[in-house]
Structure formats: structure tokens, C-alpha cells
Amino acid sequence: MSTAEAARRGVPDAAVARLPGYLRALTALAADDVASVSSEELAAAAGVSSAMLRKDLSYLGSYGVRGVGYDVERLASEIAAALGLTQDWPVAIVGMGNLGRALAAYRGFAERGFRVIALLDHDERVVGDEVAGETVRPMEDLPRLVEEQGLAIGVIATPPEGAQAACDHLVAAGVRSVLNFAAVVLAVPEDVTVRKVDLSTELQILAFHGHRGALAEAVAP
Amino acid sequence: MSTAEAARRGVPDAAVARLPGYLRALTALAADDVASVSSEELAAAAGVSSAMLRKDLSYLGSYGVRGVGYDVERLASEIAAALGLTQDWPVAIVGMGNLGRALAAYRGFAERGFRVIALLDHDERVVGDEVAGETVRPMEDLPRLVEEQGLAIGVIATPPEGAQAACDHLVAAGVRSVLNFAAVVLAVPEDVTVRKVDLSTELQILAFHGHRGALAEAVAP
DNA sequence: GCGACTTTGTGCCTCCCTTCACAAAGTCGT
DNA sequence: ACGACTTTGTGAAGGGAGGCACAAAGTCGC
Incomplete structure (x- = not known):
């Protein structure tokens, strides 16, 4: 099964969400000069069960060797290919408030072909400011960024009120x-993919579990 | 069914993860002086189906009125209670690099009873620095923060190499x-709950979808 | 006070994801 | 060259979550 076939048949979303974890574990192994790894070892490194790892990898194709395991470099490159990380992914960050500035300064984006090519804000008082060595641009620059630089991913770091407008700008410019x-x-x-990251939601889920733990203790000590 | 009973019976994790979204939608409605809302309307505001919303809320109890809908204030307070947001949740941020400083400055934490009570770092060259109006403390302060201030949630913003050590410190001090x-x-x-937020993973998942979209187009235009 | 209407709460069904368990396949020692 | 051993890849079973559809329950108008 070729990569193109696998992509056409469709990898379950749940499996896709784990692929980056596998890729990271493989990258770490490669950095330690490990050449080969079993599903058991890799699964432990990625924090999943070995059966799940094997099934997830089977969606991509048969890249393991029975009785031996997986070639670290090879598997890493296959996963990267499946995720579409062989190409460059230009990223723009919209909203230069507290969070936006933090994201602009954060090095995590630079990994794996994600390049922050523009920082934008709709507020003309912020446009022109220098943030993390880049000049903040107006929203009107978006269409040009998409066409000339292949901008593909937009990061929304605006306050809640401005998020829909920012999103509309991105979508209108062709970001998907x-x-x-x-x-x-x-x-x-529907042809646009949105993923949400919300610190407040995460904290509230943690609060639930902390709360629940304390409650369970009180009920059945 | 009382809140305590509901908590004991167990709300599915998938439902818990959506409760913060409902709560946020309700808070917005309350701010607009809306007194009552139907499952259809609330579901739309939270981006889920009405059947799912009703099922999720049914895990908490019967707080709706048939033929009418839900009382906004009442439901908000029931969800807040289920999530454990009636109490205060002291938070500590560990790791004062780029990301840690950003999180310290980010106001999103202040919502809903989450108070950042301490910023910590294991590097003594950073300890004592002023970040977002707070003095950075050493890791050794953790046990005291748990005992004296009820520290309950730890946020790890260290580089990958230091994360496990930071986590061990938090757990040893009693953070769960x-x-x-x-x-x-x-x-x-296993009595400690960890939630992971990873920008790089999110971007890679987006890359997969962008990639796949382009591929599907090429295959069947 | 009663009937028509609205909207909730939930039993049931379906689908997808995870786990189990084993046959297939390849390696390594002799 | 062959047999014992290891580990993958996958068919089948099991479990859980989401959607459907309707009975139950309460409101409102008359």
C-alpha cells in the first residue's frame, strides 16, 4: 500500500492525532542513534499501547519487519510524509495581544517546517510595531501572503470578540x-479545518478531576 | 439526582470535556441578560448537536423544564458546581522560559477562580527575576505552596528535557x-491527572488535513 | 380546567475506536 | 538448510460515544 493509497482510503482522525507523538518519539530515538525499535518500545515512548501503535501504523502501510521491528529513520520519514511534513508550511499569527506576542516569540513553531512568515493585527495602532524581530502587518496583507508566499495556516490569538472576524479574513484570503x-x-x-486550543477549558477539565478525586475520597475513604 | 450523586456515578470524559464550552456559552448569554435558553439554541452556541447537549446535561441531573428550556443562571451554576468551580484553584507555573513568561502574562488564567499564585524555575539564575509583577521562586518552595496556599494545579512550561523533573517535583509536593x-x-x-497541550502536534494535525485536502483534489478534481 | 403545543430526558441503534489474540513472516543459531 | 523464536499485521470481539426518535412533562391560551 503506497502512501497515496493510504491517504485516499483515510486514516481515522484518532490515529492521525497520535502520529505526531510517534514522530516525536522516533526523532528522539534517532538523535540517540537508535536504528531499530519494536512496537512495544515505541509505544511506551509515545505513551500508548503496542496494539494501538501497530494498528495506527498499519493505516499508513507495512513498514515494519516481523521478528525485528521498525527502522527508525524509515518510519519517521513515512510518518512525516503521511502528515504532509515534506513540504514547508508557512504560518501567520493574527492578533498581537499578550498571547499573540508570546506565540510569536515561542520557538516551538519553528519545528518541522512550520515557518511564521507574518504577524498581523487589525488595530492600526499596533500595525508597524516590532514584535520578535518582525513588523506587525495589517489584515489587508493576507491575500498577498497566501498568493505570493503560500500561506496555509492561520493562528488566531485575538480576544474572543475579534476571533470570528479574524477567521473570516483568513478564510476569505484562502487559508484552509x-x-x-x-x-x-x-x-x-466545511472545507476549512479548525482546531481549538483553550487554556481555560483545559484548566476546567483539570478542576473537574481534582474536584472529583477529592469527592471520591470523601465518599469512600 | 443531586450533584454529588452525579459525580459519584461518573460523567463520561467526553462529556466533561464539553462542559466548559457550555458554561462559556451560558456566561455569554447571561451577560446579554438572556434568562432562558433551549437546548437547540445553546447547542448552536457551543457548536454541538442538541441531542448531545441534552445527553451531556442529563449526566448532571434534570435542570431543564420541558416545553420551556433551561434557566441560564441556574444551569451555569450547576455546571460550575459539577466542574468544581465553586472553589478557588491556585495554580503554579513551572519554567520561566519564553512560554512560561507568556503564560504568566496571559490573563486567560485569571478566569473562573484560577489564580496564579507562583512562578517557579529550577535555574537559580532565573530565580528572583521579576516576571509579570511576580518574583520567580525556586522549586523548593513547592511543598510550602501546597500546604499553606492549597496549590492544586501545576502548569509545566519547561523545555522537554526538564519536564519530567518538574512534574516529579510537583507530584512529590502533593499536586495532583x-x-x-x-x-x-x-x-x-495514577491518581495524578495530566493534560497535554502541544502546539507542534496541533500544527502537524492541521498539516495532515491541509495536505490531504490538496491530495483529494488532485485525485478527484 | 382542558387541550394543543413545545421542549426535555432517555431508550435504542449504529458506528467507530480500542483491545485481544493469533497466524504470517522473517531472523538467528546450529 | 532447518527449526525455534521473535515481532508484525490484522481479523474479530468488545466497549463507548453520538444520533435518532419518541414518550413524558410541563406551559400557555382559551
Whole structure:
């Protein structure tokens, strides 16, 4: 089964969400000059069960060797290919408030072909400011960024009120992948993919578990 | 069914993860002086189906009125109670690099009873620095923060190499809820809840979808 | 006070994901 | 060259979550 076939048949979303974890574990192994790894070892490194790892990898193809395991370099490159990480992914960050500036300064984006090519804000008082060595641009620059630089991913770091407008700008310019840090549900055409990251939600889920743990203790000590 | 009963019976994790979204939508409605809302309307605001919303809420109890809908204030307060947001949740941020400083400055934490009570770092060259109006403390302060201030949630914003050590410090001090921004899988005792937020993973998932979209187009235009 | 209407709460069904378990396949020692 | 051993890849079973559809329950108008 070729990579193209696998992509056409469709990898379950749940499996896709784990692939980056496998890739990271493999990269770490490669850095330690490990040449080969079993599903058991790799699964432990990625924090999943070995059966799940094997099934996930089987969606991509047969890249292991029975009785031996997986070639680290080879598997890493296959996963990277499946994720589409062989190409460059230009990223723009919209909203230069506290969070936006933090994201602009954060090095995590630079990994794996994600390049922050522009910082934008709709507020003309912020446009022109220098943030993390880049000049903040107006929203009107978006269409040009898409056409001339192949901008593909937009990161929304605006306050909740401005998020939908920012998203609309991105979509109108042709961006079809959005990472949303604002605490709102964004409405988008169905060919646009949105992923949401919300610190407040995460904390509230943690609160539930902490709360629940304390309660369970009180009920059945 | 009382809240305590509901908590004992157990709300599915998938439902818990959506409760913060409902709560946020309700808070927005309350701010607009809306007194009552139907499952259809609330579901739309939270971006889920009405059937799912009703099922999720049914895990908490029967707080709706048939033929009418839900009382906004009442439901908000029931969800807040279920999530454990009636109490205060002191939070500590560990790791004062780029990301840690950003999180310290980010106001999103202040919502809903989450108070950042301490910023920590293991590097003595950073300890004592002023970040977002707070003095950075050494890791050794953790046990005291737990005992004297009820510290309950730890946020890990260290580089990947230091994340496990930071987590061990938190757990040893008695923290049982951890929000992990580092790109590693943390090993913890089973009574500790860890949630992971990873920008790189999110971007890679977006890359997959962008990639796949382009591929599907090429195959069947 | 009663009937028509609205909207919730939930039993049931379906689908997808995870886990189990084993046959297939390849390696390594002799 | 062959047999014992290891580890993958996958068919089948099991479990859980989401959607459907309707009975139950309460409101509102008359």
C-alpha cells in the first residue's frame, strides 16, 4: 500500500492525532542513534499501547519487519510524509495581544517546517510595531501572503470578540487550516479545518478531576 | 439526582470535556441578560448537536423544564458546581522560559477562580527575576505552596528535557493535576491527572488535513 | 380546567475506536 | 538448510460515544 493509497482510503482522525507523538518519539530515538525499535518500545515512548501503535501504523502501510521491528529513520520519514511534513508550511499569527506576542516569540513553531512568515493585527495602532524581530502587518496583507508566499495556516490569538472576524479574513484570503486560541466556536465553510486550543477549558477539565478525586475520597475513604 | 450523586456515578470524559464550552456559552448569554435558553439554541452556541447537549446535561441531573428550556443562571451554576468551580484553584507555573513568561502574562488564567499564585524555575539564575509583577521562586518552595496556599494545579512550561523533573517535583509536593505544555509524555502515579497541550502536534494535525485536502483534489478534481 | 403545543430526558441503534489474540513472516543459531 | 523464536499485521470481539426518535412533562391560551 503506497502512501497515496493510504491517504485516499483515510486514516481515522484518532490515529492521525497520535502520529505526531510517534514522530516525536522516533526523532528522539534517532538523535540517540537508535536504528531499530519494536512496537512495544515505541509505544511506551509515545505513551500508548503496542496494539494501538501497530494498528495506527498499519493505516499508513507495512513498514515494519516481523521478528525485528521498525527502522527508525524509515518510519519517521513515512510518518512525516503521511502528515504532509515534506513540504514547508508557512504560518501567520493574527492578533498581537499578550498571547499573540508570546506565540510569536515561542520557538516551538519553528519545528518541522512550520515557518511564521507574518504577524498581523487589525488595530492600526499596533500595525508597524516590532514584535520578535518582525513588523506587525495589517489584515489587508493576507491575500498577498497566501498568493505570493503560500500561506496555509492561520493562528488566531485575538480576544474572543475579534476571533470570528479574524477567521473570516483568513478564510476569505484562502487559508484552509486554522488554529484557534480564542475561546469561541468559529463558523467556517466545511472545507476549512479548525482546531481549538483553550487554556481555560483545559484548566476546567483539570478542576473537574481534582474536584472529583477529592469527592471520591470523601465518599469512600 | 443531586450533584454529588452525579459525580459519584461518573460523567463520561467526553462529556466533561464539553462542559466548559457550555458554561462559556451560558456566561455569554447571561451577560446579554438572556434568562432562558433551549437546548437547540445553546447547542448552536457551543457548536454541538442538541441531542448531545441534552445527553451531556442529563449526566448532571434534570435542570431543564420541558416545553420551556433551561434557566441560564441556574444551569451555569450547576455546571460550575459539577466542574468544581465553586472553589478557588491556585495554580503554579513551572519554567520561566519564553512560554512560561507568556503564560504568566496571559490573563486567560485569571478566569473562573484560577489564580496564579507562583512562578517557579529550577535555574537559580532565573530565580528572583521579576516576571509579570511576580518574583520567580525556586522549586523548593513547592511543598510550602501546597500546604499553606492549597496549590492544586501545576502548569509545566519547561523545555522537554526538564519536564519530567518538574512534574516529579510537583507530584512529590502533593499536586495532583498537571497541565503539560512540554512535548513529552509524562510518567505519573495514577491518581495524578495530566493534560497535554502541544502546539507542534496541533500544527502537524492541521498539516495532515491541509495536505490531504490538496491530495483529494488532485485525485478527484 | 382542558387541550394543543413545545421542549426535555432517555431508550435504542449504529458506528467507530480500542483491545485481544493469533497466524504470517522473517531472523538467528546450529 | 532447518527449526525455534521473535515481532508484525490484522481479523474479530468488545466497549463507548453520538444520533435518532419518541414518550413524558410541563406551559400557555382559551
